[in-house]
Amino acid sequence: QVRLQESGPGLMKPSETLSLTCVVSGDFVTTGYSWGWIRQPPGKGLEWIGNIYHGGSTFYNPSLQSRVTISIDTSNKRFSLNLNSLTAADTAIYYCARGVGSGRYFDFWGRGSLVTVSS
Amino acid sequence: EIVLTQSPGTLSLSPGERATLSCRASHYVTGSYMTWYQQRPGEAPRLLIYGASIRATGIPDRFSGSGSGTDFTLTISRLEPEDFAVYFCQQYGDSPRTFGQGTKVEIK
Secondary structure (H helix, E strand, O other), X not given: OOEEEEEOOOEEOOOOOEEEEEEEEOOOOOOOEEEEEEEEOOOOOOEEEEEEEOOXXXXXXXXXXXXXXXXXXXXXXXXXXXXXXXXXXXXXXEEEEEEEOOOOEEEEEOOOEEEEEOO | XXXXXXXXXXXXEOOOOOXXXXXXXXXXXXXXXXXXXXXXXXXXXXXXXXXOOEEOOOOOOOEEEEEEEEEEEEEEOOOOHHHOOEEEEEEOOXXXXXXXXXXXXXXX
């Protein structure tokens, strides 16, 4: 069983950089999986942000690629999301999840962390 | 990118009834690479189906997926109280991975 837990600030200001961390309990090293971030704006559908492999290779959604960095800390079984130049449109629940392959789909998810961007 | 449109937006049914949820893709989905998730309020999304029709580990057989190309369906044969939730489809035949906007199955 794999469990994921997101943590981060609940409130951000426009133009700031968001940093979220996901801590993983359980298997973190099995090959064939990656670690990803997905978000859900209020009342809207889900949007894939990107994935990172255990070795550090990353895959990003082209719509966010210029503002996103995902990193991994294998020693502490955690991975992180940085999203810069925030606007109100970045207000969302941010989920971390385990991706099968390069984030083809996601078999374990965290409960999500609400991030509000407001001045 | 592939846009996924789910219908209906809300499905009002009674326990024991059959639920049929649709997911239509704007372009052909390679390899029937379609996934379905369930999300109950306040909980993490739960993987139900991948590869359009393969149930994930531990998923009851009242859940079934079908379809190919641009039209996919999730069927819940007999609704249990715990099945009233929001359901999302997601394609992984093309990058970026994209999700539908969700169908809410509510108690009638």
